[in-house]
Amino acid sequence: MHDDLPPPLYTAAQVRELDARLIAAGTPGFELMQRAAHAAWRALRRRWPDAGAISVLAGAGNNAGDGYLIAALAHKSGWAVQVLTVSEPGQLTGDAAQAFAEAQAAGVSISALGDASELRGVLVDALLGTGFHGALRAPYAAAIERINATGLPVLAVDIPSGLHADTGQVEGSAVCADLTVSFIGLKLGLFTGDAPDWVGELVFDDLQADPQLVAQQPYAALRLAGAALPQLAPRSRTAHKGLFGHVLVIGGDRGFGGAALLAAQSALRSGAGLVSLATRGEHVGASLARCPEVMCTATDSTYQLPTLCDQADVLVVGPGLGQQAWARSLLSAAAASPRPQVWDADALNLLAMGAVKLPVDSVLTPHPGEAARLLGCSNAAVQADRPAAARALAERYQAVVVLKGAGSLVAAPDGRLLLCDRGHPAMAGAGLGDVLAGLIGALRGQGLAAFEAAALGVWLHASAGQQLGAGGRGLVASDLLPTIRQLLEDQCPCQR
Structure with missing residues (x-):
């Protein structure tokens, strides 16, 4: 490319x-x-x-x-x-x-x-x-x-x-x-x-x-371009899983288990050392069958979550979370954790409702509709000036913000702004945001700061979609995972 x-x-x-x-x-x-x-x-x-x-x-x-x-x-x-x-x-x-x-x-x-x-x-x-x-x-x-x-x-x-x-x-x-x-x-x-x-x-x-x-x-x-992208350090020959982050994905209410599993798979395929999934008990069997490498825990009670959070290095919160009592209680528990976090989907909608306070050192990944709710304005207002909306979100929530869409933007609270001009209309489908959230979580777990992890994650995600989108309609979220892995290796080789 x-x-x-x-x-x-x-x-x-x-x-x-x-x-x-x-x-x-x-x-x-x-x-x-x-x-x-x-x-x-x-x-x-x-x-x-x-x-x-x-x-x-x-x-x-x-x-x-x-x-x-x-x-x-x-x-x-x-x-x-x-x-x-x-x-x-x-x-x-x-x-x-x-x-x-x-x-x-x-x-x-x-x-x-x-x-x-x-x-x-x-x-x-x-x-x-x-x-x-x-x-x-x-x-x-x-x-x-x-x-x-x-x-x-x-x-x-x-x-x-x-x-x-x-x-x-x-x-x-x-x-x-x-x-x-x-x-x-x-x-x-x-x-x-x-x-x-x-x-x-x-x-x-x-x-x-x-x-x-x-x-x-x-x-x-x-513009996010290959030569200026953040870099993951090469791994030493004596590397082990404990060095590359334990990502905990929290989400997957009834009927939405696939979203959380996609985020977990994405974190694994993007190099996280360990990945856990806190989700509804009904989804544990599907998780084990689909991706046995993910440590899936039936989490029907909020009291289970603090221990899982303490064991993790990074939290990815929101894919398939829903907005019911179960979701609110899990989100409140996650917000109390001092771990770096990536918030997506219904975590953002609950944040917009004022149901919870965002922890420090977080990354938010809204699409324009979620951004509008977070800013208290219309979708049209966000799209009319996307750079201003991204910067306003970053300043309001003191977080790194990924405003998704054509020409995705990455904004930092200090005013820095990055733009990704890669992507493809074949990416207009369900689950791709869950893949992005898991990817950013994995990059955070491997040592990148919030802004750098968001930047590299957005570029990898969009570049994979652009490459695969050449095949036309019918692209699904899980299709991106092998290509993201290859692009990550091309950009940041695992070994010198």
């Missing part, structure tokens, strides 16, 4: 600041615009070498300037080119006005987008840049509808118009791009929220920016 994109992710304001730094250091703004146009034109020709025609849809800012220069390059290469404007070009200023003049001088056909305009060739979206936010307004909304209705290939310049550069939110609609070419710094909103449905293939070009200047620019988040 090759990954040639840089790890830092920026807000639109941070990219504008970086752009200003580059200009102040001696690179003229128009030269940066020219480099962007060349980068987009190269990417367009690689993707559609035989297209022979482009239609550039241009707006009113620097994004339009990029579009005019792309049109000039295509015209000089002998392609059939037209620029269709949704804003009066005479209102352009600065570098964008200079780009318009260059396209005019090159002989590019430039006209207003109208009902009779025929879109042809590759469509180049140069309508709205990273400064866009809110709902689309006329005439941009109609132009985007025209683009999406054609079925023609689409290249988005820097970001698909209508997509929020910081959050990945789309209010109403956005350009559905086949290829997006982004410049200078990757925008956080290209990877989370609604973005995966609109961005298409993503190509990045730093426009030859000075690496030292780039390194000085603060960023909003880091």
